[in-house]
Every structure is written in structure tokens, then in C-alpha cells.
Amino acid sequence: MFGSQSGTAEELAKNFGRKLAALGYEAPVVDMAKFREVDLTREKYLLAVSSTWGEGEPPDNAVDFWNHLESAEAPRLENLSFSVLGLGDTDYKIFCGMGKNLDRRFEELGARRFAPRTDCPLEFEEPAQAWWSSVTGALHQLAPVQVPGTVAAAGEKEEEEVPAGYSKKNPxxxxxxxxxxxxxxxxxxxxxxxxxxxxxxxxxxxxxxxxxxxxRNDPALVEELLQCVGCSGEESVLTPENRETSLRAALIGSYSITGISRKFLKDFADRAKDFYLKHLLLPEMNKDFQAWCEGREIVDLFLAFPQVKYAAEELVAVLGKLNxxxxxxxxxxxxxxxxxxxxxxxxxxxxxxxxxxxxxxxxxxxxxxxxxxxxxxxxAAKGFKPPTDPAVPMIMVGPGTGIAPFRAFLEEREAVGATGRNWLFFGNPHRALDYFYEDEFEAYHASGFLTRLDLAWSRDQGEKVYVQHLLARQGRDIWAWLEEGAHFYVCGDASKMAKDVDDALHELIATHGGMSTDDAANYVKQMKKDKRYQRDVY
Ligand SMILES: Cc1cc2nc3c(=O)[nH]c(=O)nc-3n(C[C@H](O)[C@H](O)[C@H](O)COP(=O)(O)OP(=O)(O)OC[C@H]3O[C@@H](n4cnc5c(N)ncnc54)[C@H](O)[C@@H]3O)c2cc1C
Ligand SMILES: NC(=O)c1ccc[n+]([C@@H]2O[C@H](COP(=O)([O-])OP(=O)(O)OC[C@H]3O[C@@H](n4cnc5c(N)ncnc54)[C@H](OP(=O)(O)O)[C@@H]3O)[C@@H](O)[C@H]2O)c1
Ligand SMILES: Cc1cc2nc3c(=O)[nH]c(=O)nc-3n(C[C@H](O)[C@H](O)[C@H](O)COP(=O)(O)O)c2cc1C
The missing domain is CATH 2.40.30.10 (Translation factors)
Known part of the structure; x- marks a missing residue:
């Protein structure tokens, strides 16, 4: 089963499914959104591959499955043996949260872990391959089948058909x-x-x-890097998709040349013979590695160690794909x-x-x-949509670029003649300089289509005014809208704003709903389950 938002876990799971079939196993690959089509109480083995989104949350296609697993209606899974592969990003506070939650919950429901969970960072190929080896090793012991041939490694490139039509693989x-x-x-x-x-x-x-x-990368940075590396740029190399091109073209359009990955640093540290760089790569130094990476790019390493040079093919072998x-x-x-x-x-x-x-x-x-x-x-974002009922009110909180989807929501509601009330909270530094789409929102507001409009200009006065301050001020009316079934949407910065808005939402529900902190938390939890609290944060 896969839980995936942008397709990485899905592709891996489908890859594993093909390999299991090649090994002689009957191994359908199931989208977690279609969990009701499988009866896990009857299955013997489950491999679950899932990414984590939001802040430690399931990807959209796995939300219902996760709610089901967590609920009292979740079945006992005593017949099931499982192993989990989590995908994530170590930059996030709750690293691989969904993988960890699945792993814990399957065990709580009585299932047996037949191979240990692996949590993969953004460079998932190596750990995913190690997990795959441990899973297939254990399966050979527990449920041996005839092995018809050799099996490609997980994450290894295969000739894959590009699906018809435009997609992530064929932009x-x-x-x-x-x-x-x-x-x-x-x-x-x-x-x-x-x-x-x-x-x-x-x-x-x-x-x-x-x-x-x-x-596409900045050509000026590419030229600087070529000089540092000691290449002309005319050398012939392969792209991650195995296309032959010049090193210059590959650095512009195919490879990531800014952020420093562990793989790159390991190779570079060996060449530079630098003790400190090697030390940073020790597993127990992960936090220091992350802190060291902040504000540094690959070019900084070459400038600090000018004696280190690479041949063209050596360089692309240690660079990641330009995502x-x-x-x-x-x-x-x-x-x-x-x-x-x-x-x-x-x-x-x-x-x-x-x-x-x-x-x-x-x-x-x-x-x-x-x-x-x-x-x-x-x-596609299945979990971030305006209410399906056009009469349902919606409250949208989108400071900065967080405004983007709400301009779209309003255009859509206007086009279909939705009757539901609309309330927008927007914020940015200065009203005179940073009021995005001012004419459009002011016109919507004047016509009454945008029922309420609250604007937080953070730097127009001595004290910061943020959207969450306005939410607190309007708490009584927001509570009334919520009780009438309004959906609550948040978009924009995940690092601070989304957390502060979430706190403000809890606070206003407790205050105006007359609830304890725990009851307010349960109210918000229920809003999420009912898909009335949706977020698009980054
Ligand atoms: C679902 C989703 C929706 C999004 N929607 C939008 C949107 O509507 N509008 C929008 O603008 N963005 C949006 N983003 C963010 C967008 O995808 C990119 O991450 C953003 O544009 C930066 O990409 P970049 O390639 O320009 O920067 P990158 O080259 O990726 O550089 C960004 C990195 O630079 C570093 N950095 C940035 N600022 C600093 C600093 N001050 N000090 C030190 N390091 C720093 C950080 O490591 C940061 O991760 C969205 C992201 C997601 C996941
Ligand atoms: N480093 C860069 O150059 C750069 C550039 C663009 C975007 N980004 C990142 O991209 C994301 C989105 O940026 P953006 O331009 O859309 O807007 P943003 O940086 O999120 O700012 C939008 C508004 O939100 C305010 N704000 C700051 N902290 C807040 C908080 N805790 N709660 C509520 N509001 C808060 C800002 O006020 P103040 O700014 O006055 O505090 C500003 O008025 C952010 O993560 C941002 O860090 C970085
Ligand atoms: C908006 C956003 C939020 C994310 N949140 C988390 C997180 O909380 N924890 C984590 O470990 N990884 C997080 N990630 C990283 C993804 O899990 C990672 O990129 C993964 O490879 C995506 O796999 P998918 O394409 O199958 O969805 C986040 C990524 C994005 C873009």
C-alpha cells in the first residue's frame, strides 16, 4: 500500500510490486485511498510505503486510511505481518511521522513486524534499497517462492514507459x-x-x-561552478534520465547544484581529506550537519578547498536530481x-x-x-478543496503567498454562483505596497460576494499585527460561522504562521465555545476528520 502526495512513494511502491511479482509473489499495489477494497484481516503480508506531509501528517490519499486505523472501528490484524518504509525530509520537525505512526499502529492492532521500519530522508535511494533487501530476505525465509530470475534493486533506474499525456514524468x-x-x-x-x-x-x-x-539553474552560477571544478562545460555526460548532453546543459537543467547533500559531502570530504567535513557525516552529528548546511551551497565547498577538482562524469555521479x-x-x-x-x-x-x-x-x-x-x-491536492456544498460558508487564512489558492477558490465560487458566505484573512508587511490583488478583493468585498475581509499589515505600525491577532479579535463571529458548518482553510508559511493560526483557532474555540483545552482540541480534531479544517502549508 502506498501513501503519497507527489508520487515518490507511489513510484517506489509500484516498483516494489513489479519486483515482488517477478519473484513469484502475488502482490497487488494498493493506493491507501482505496483501503476499503482490501481486507487486511485476511491478508498475510503488508508492505506499507508512505511519505509524510504538513507537519507530520499523512499525505492526502492516506488521510482516510489513517483515520480509520486510529478509530475504534479499526479491525484487529493478528494474521498480518508487516513492514513500513517511511519517506520524509530531515528538515521537518516530525521526520517521517506517518511511517512511524503506521508502524506503531499496525503493532497495536496485533500485527507482527517481519522486517524493521526504515525512515528515509529526501535522498531515499540507499535506505530504501537497504529496507528492500531486509524485506525480501525475511520474505524468502517466511514465505519462500520459486525465484524466476534476477531482481533489480529498489531505486535503481529501469526503462519505464512514460504514461501518455502530460505529467510529472512528462511535463x-x-x-x-x-x-x-x-x-x-x-x-x-x-x-x-x-x-x-x-x-x-x-x-x-x-x-x-x-x-x-x-x-533551470542560474547560468552564472553554473559558469562559476565549472571554473571551480576544472571543467569546460563541453564534456559529455548523462542526465539522471540517461540522456546524453553537455555538462553545462546538465548543470543548468538536470542536476541540483545548490544545496549540499550527504552523498556530495561524503565524496567531497574524501577528496579534500578534511577531518571536520568527515566528522560532520557521522550519524550522531546529524543536527550539526543540518546547521552547517544552512546558508551554504556546493560552490562554497569548492571555494574553501580550491585544490579539489572533479572530472565531468565524477561530478554528476554525486549530484542529486534538480527537483x-x-x-x-x-x-x-x-x-x-x-x-x-x-x-x-x-x-x-x-x-x-x-x-x-x-x-x-x-x-x-x-x-x-x-x-x-x-x-x-x-x-492534485485531494485534501484542499472548497466545500462541495456551494451553500457552506468558508473562512480562508492566507497571508503572503498563502493568498494564492484563495484567489482561485473565490474565482471558482463566483463562476458557479455559490451562495455560501466567504471570509478572507490576508496579511503582508504594508498596505500601500503589498496588497496583492487589491482591486479584485476590494471589488468582491464591495459587491458583498466576499462577505468579510480582514487585513493584517504587519509593519504599518509599531507592533506586529498578524492574521492570528485578527482571528482572536473576531473570535466570537468565527465561532458562530464554525457552528454553522463553515470550513476553515489555511495556506502559506508552515514554519511559524500555520502553527500560530492553529493555536489561535484552538484558543477561540475554547473561549467562545466555552470548552476546556482538551475539548477544543477534540473539536479541531473532528473538524479535520470532517475535512472542514484544511491546510496547504509549506
Ligand atoms: C504545496 C506547496 C505549495 C507552494 N506554493 C507556493 C506559492 O504559491 N508561492 C510561493 O512563492 N511558494 C510556494 N511554495 C514554495 C515553493 O515550492 C518553493 O519552495 C519556493 O519558491 C522556493 O523555491 P526556490 O527554488 O526559489 O528556492 P530554493 O533554491 O529551493 O531555496 C530555498 C531554500 O533556501 C534557503 N533559504 C531561503 N531563505 C533563506 C534565508 N533567508 N537564509 C538562509 N537560507 C534561506 C532554505 O534552505 C530554503 O529551503 C509551495 C510549496 C509547496 C510544497
Ligand atoms: N528568504 C526569502 O527571501 C524569502 C522570500 C520569500 C518567501 N520566503 C519564505 O516563503 C514563505 C512564504 O513567504 P511569503 O512571502 O508568502 O510571506 P511570509 O514571509 O509568510 O509573510 C507574509 C506576512 O506574514 C507575516 N508573518 C510573519 N510571521 C508570521 C507569523 N508567525 N504568523 C502570521 N503572520 C506572520 C509577515 O510579517 P513580517 O514579515 O512583517 O514579520 C507578513 O506580513 C515563508 O516561509 C518565507 O520565509 C522567504
Ligand atoms: C509541504 C511539505 C510538507 C512536508 N512535511 C514533512 C514532514 O512533516 N515530515 C517529513 O519527514 N517530511 C515532510 N515532507 C517531505 C516529504 O515527505 C518528502 O518530500 C517525500 O519524499 C514526498 O513523497 P511523496 O512524493 O510520495 O509524497 C514534506 C514535504 C512538503 C513539500
């Missing part, structure tokens, strides 16, 4: 129609509105979905047929005396002229 080259600044001169932010054409792609999306975007970035879609197809709009904050900061540029956001803002194309695909 659509969408041309940029419009790009404009959403912040005035002097703003501390630089956020852009972008419109792409989907004409001829056959792609469609629902509001709430995200757009996957294939970025697509996700952006919340800020348009509705009903209002903008054949178009997709994004609201993107340009990432630029200084660290260790160098100016650093976010790869995808500066590609969009600085290096993609109007009319040029970028590879895109639609990343």
Missing part, C-alpha cells in the same frame, strides 16, 4: 503569458503574479491543486480557460558574504522571458 512546456510584480517599490518582498498557457496540453486542474514547475518545485494555483479554469496562474515570492538572501538566489523563484522572476516555456504538471 508540458507551458508558455509564459504574463509576469508582473505584486509589490510596490520599496517593499521588503518581491512577489510575482504569473500566467501560463495550458492551450493544447489537455491538462486540467481543480482549484486547490498545485502546479509542479521544472526550474521540480510546487506552487499553489491561484486561478480557476472556469474564469481563465486554458490558463494557470501562480503567485510566487522571489527568494533572495545573503549568507556567508554571498548573494543567494532561490532556484525556481528566480528562474520564474528573472530568467524566463514572456513567451518562453517552462515544464509544468498538475499536482
Amino acid at each position: 508540458f512546456p507551458a508558455s509564459l503569458l504574463v509576469q508582473k510584480r505584486l509589490c510596490g517599490p520599496g517593499s521588503p518582498k518581491d512577489t510575482r503574479h504569473l500566467e501560463f498557457s495550458l492551450a493544447g496540453s489537455g491538462l486540467s486542474y481543480e482549484v486547490g491543486d498545485s502546479l509542479g514547475l521544472v526550474p 521540480p518545485r510546487l506552487y499553489s494555483i491561484s486561478s480557476s479554469l472556469k474564469k481563465h480557460p486554458d490558463q494557470v496562474h501562480l503567485t510566487v515570492a522571489r527568494v533572495e538572501y545573503e549568507s556567508r558574504g554571498r548573494r543567494r538566489l532561490g532556484v525556481a523563484s528566480t528562474f520564474l522572476a528573472d530568467r524566463l522571458p514572456d513567451g518562453d516555456t517552462a515544464g509544468v504538471f498538475v499536482q
Whole structure:
């Protein structure tokens, strides 16, 4: 079974399924969203592969399965033997939370763990391969079958059919129609509105979905890196998809050349023969490794150890793949047929005396002229949708770029003539400079379609005013809306804002609902189960 949001766990699980079939096992691969189609009380072995999203939460397709497993109706699983592979990212506080939860819960329900759980960081290939070896080793002992041939390793590249139509594996080259600044001169932010054409792609999306975007690295950084490495850029190399190209083209379009991975550092530390770098890679030094990586990029290593050189093929062998970035879609197809709009904050900061540029956001803002194309695909978000009943009220909290999906929600509700009331909380530094889509929201508000509009301008006065402060001020009315069945949505920064808004929601429910802290927590939990509290945070 797989729990997967952006397809990594799904691809791995399908890969494992093919390999198990090649080994002679009957091993259907089941989407956790379809958990009711399997009777786990009758199954003998379960391999569960799941990523973690939000803050330690299940991916959308696994939410119902997880709620079911946690509930009193969960069956006893005494006949089942299981093993869990978790996918995650060590940058998150609750690393591989869903994998850990599944592992614990299967055991609580009486199932036996036949191979230990593995928690994979973003570079999942090696640990996933080790897990696969331990799982197949144990299966050979417990349930031997005839082995018809050799089996490829997990994570190993296979010739795979690219599915028909445009997808993550086969992104659509969408041309940029419009790009404009959403912040005035002097703003501390630089956020852009972008419109792409989907004409001829056959792609469609629902509001709430995200757009996957294939970025290209900054050519100036690539040239600097080529010099440091000691290559001309004309050398022939293979891309991660096994296509032959020049090193320069591969560094621009195929490989990640900024963040430092463990794999890269290990190789570099050996070449530099540097004790401290090697020491950082010890398992017990993980926190120090993470802290050391902050504000450093691959080029910093080459500048610090100029004697270290690489041949072209040696370099690409230790670089990771350049991953697509996700952006919340800020348009509705009903209002903008054949178009997709994004609201993107340009990432630029200084660290260790160098100016650093976010790869995808500066590609969009600085290096993609109007009319040029970028590879895109639609990343569906089953768990972030406006109410299916158009009469149900909705409360939307989206400061900064968090506004993106709510512009889309409002366009959609307007287009279908939804009668439900709409309440928007938006925030940014200055009203005069950072009021994204001001004309649109003010017009919605004036017409009464946007029933209520609360704006938190954080830097227009001495004290910070954030969306959660306005939520607290409006607590009594929000509580009334919630009791009338309103859905509550949050989008934007996960590191602080989403947590603070969650605290404010608990607080206002306790205060205005006259509840204890525990009861307010249960109320919020129930809202999540009823899909009335949905978040798109990053
Ligand atoms: C579901 C989802 C929806 C999203 N929607 C949107 C959206 O609508 N709009 C939007 O703008 N973004 C959105 N994002 C974020 C987006 O995907 C990218 O992460 C963001 O644009 C940065 O990508 P980048 O390639 O420009 O930066 P990268 O090259 O990936 O660099 C970002 C990294 O730089 C480092 N960094 C950044 N600032 C600093 C600093 N001040 N000091 C030190 N290090 C720093 C951090 O390590 C950070 O992870 C969304 C993300 C997800 C997962
Ligand atoms: N480093 C960069 O250059 C850069 C650039 C863009 C985005 N990002 C990251 O991308 C994400 C989204 O950025 P964004 O432009 O959409 O907006 P943002 O940084 O989330 O800011 C939007 C508004 O939210 C306010 N805010 C700050 N902390 C908050 C909190 N704890 N609770 C509620 N509101 C809070 C901000 O106020 P104040 O800013 O006045 O505190 C601002 O008014 C963030 O994680 C951000 O760190 C980084
Ligand atoms: C918005 C967002 C939230 C995430 N939250 C977590 C988290 O809380 N814990 C974690 O370990 N990994 C987290 N991750 C990392 C994913 O689990 C990881 O990228 C995984 O490989 C995705 O697999 P999938 O494509 O199968 O969904 C998060 C990733 C994103 C983009």
C-alpha cells in the first residue's frame, strides 16, 4: 500500500510490486485511498510505503486510511505481518511521522513486524534499497517462492514507459503569458503574479491543486561552478534520465547544484581529506550537519578547498536530481480557460558574504522571458478543496503567498454562483505596497460576494499585527460561522504562521465555545476528520 502526495512513494511502491511479482509473489499495489477494497484481516503480508506531509501528517490519499486505523472501528490484524518504509525530509520537525505512526499502529492492532521500519530522508535511494533487501530476505525465509530470475534493486533506474499525456514524468512546456510584480517599490518582498498557457496540453486542474514547475539553474552560477571544478562545460555526460548532453546543459537543467547533500559531502570530504567535513557525516552529528548546511551551497565547498577538482562524469555521479518545485494555483479554469496562474515570492538572501538566489523563484522572476516555456504538471491536492456544498460558508487564512489558492477558490465560487458566505484573512508587511490583488478583493468585498475581509499589515505600525491577532479579535463571529458548518482553510508559511493560526483557532474555540483545552482540541480534531479544517502549508 502506498501513501503519497507527489508520487515518490507511489513510484517506489509500484516498483516494489513489479519486483515482488517477478519473484513469484502475488502482490497487488494498493493506493491507501482505496483501503476499503482490501481486507487486511485476511491478508498475510503488508508492505506499507508512505511519505509524510504538513507537519507530520499523512499525505492526502492516506488521510482516510489513517483515520480509520486510529478509530475504534479499526479491525484487529493478528494474521498480518508487516513492514513500513517511511519517506520524509530531515528538515521537518516530525521526520517521517506517518511511517512511524503506521508502524506503531499496525503493532497495536496485533500485527507482527517481519522486517524493521526504515525512515528515509529526501535522498531515499540507499535506505530504501537497504529496507528492500531486509524485506525480501525475511520474505524468502517466511514465505519462500520459486525465484524466476534476477531482481533489480529498489531505486535503481529501469526503462519505464512514460504514461501518455502530460505529467510529472512528462511535463508540458507551458508558455509564459504574463509576469508582473505584486509589490510596490520599496517593499521588503518581491512577489510575482504569473500566467501560463495550458492551450493544447489537455491538462486540467481543480482549484486547490498545485502546479509542479521544472526550474533551470542560474547560468552564472553554473559558469562559476565549472571554473571551480576544472571543467569546460563541453564534456559529455548523462542526465539522471540517461540522456546524453553537455555538462553545462546538465548543470543548468538536470542536476541540483545548490544545496549540499550527504552523498556530495561524503565524496567531497574524501577528496579534500578534511577531518571536520568527515566528522560532520557521522550519524550522531546529524543536527550539526543540518546547521552547517544552512546558508551554504556546493560552490562554497569548492571555494574553501580550491585544490579539489572533479572530472565531468565524477561530478554528476554525486549530484542529486534538480527537483521540480510546487506552487499553489491561484486561478480557476472556469474564469481563465486554458490558463494557470501562480503567485510566487522571489527568494533572495545573503549568507556567508554571498548573494543567494532561490532556484525556481528566480528562474520564474528573472530568467524566463514572456513567451518562453517552462515544464509544468498538475499536482492534485485531494485534501484542499472548497466545500462541495456551494451553500457552506468558508473562512480562508492566507497571508503572503498563502493568498494564492484563495484567489482561485473565490474565482471558482463566483463562476458557479455559490451562495455560501466567504471570509478572507490576508496579511503582508504594508498596505500601500503589498496588497496583492487589491482591486479584485476590494471589488468582491464591495459587491458583498466576499462577505468579510480582514487585513493584517504587519509593519504599518509599531507592533506586529498578524492574521492570528485578527482571528482572536473576531473570535466570537468565527465561532458562530464554525457552528454553522463553515470550513476553515489555511495556506502559506508552515514554519511559524500555520502553527500560530492553529493555536489561535484552538484558543477561540475554547473561549467562545466555552470548552476546556482538551475539548477544543477534540473539536479541531473532528473538524479535520470532517475535512472542514484544511491546510496547504509549506
Ligand atoms: C504545496 C506547496 C505549495 C507552494 N506554493 C507556493 C506559492 O504559491 N508561492 C510561493 O512563492 N511558494 C510556494 N511554495 C514554495 C515553493 O515550492 C518553493 O519552495 C519556493 O519558491 C522556493 O523555491 P526556490 O527554488 O526559489 O528556492 P530554493 O533554491 O529551493 O531555496 C530555498 C531554500 O533556501 C534557503 N533559504 C531561503 N531563505 C533563506 C534565508 N533567508 N537564509 C538562509 N537560507 C534561506 C532554505 O534552505 C530554503 O529551503 C509551495 C510549496 C509547496 C510544497
Ligand atoms: N528568504 C526569502 O527571501 C524569502 C522570500 C520569500 C518567501 N520566503 C519564505 O516563503 C514563505 C512564504 O513567504 P511569503 O512571502 O508568502 O510571506 P511570509 O514571509 O509568510 O509573510 C507574509 C506576512 O506574514 C507575516 N508573518 C510573519 N510571521 C508570521 C507569523 N508567525 N504568523 C502570521 N503572520 C506572520 C509577515 O510579517 P513580517 O514579515 O512583517 O514579520 C507578513 O506580513 C515563508 O516561509 C518565507 O520565509 C522567504
Ligand atoms: C509541504 C511539505 C510538507 C512536508 N512535511 C514533512 C514532514 O512533516 N515530515 C517529513 O519527514 N517530511 C515532510 N515532507 C517531505 C516529504 O515527505 C518528502 O518530500 C517525500 O519524499 C514526498 O513523497 P511523496 O512524493 O510520495 O509524497 C514534506 C514535504 C512538503 C513539500
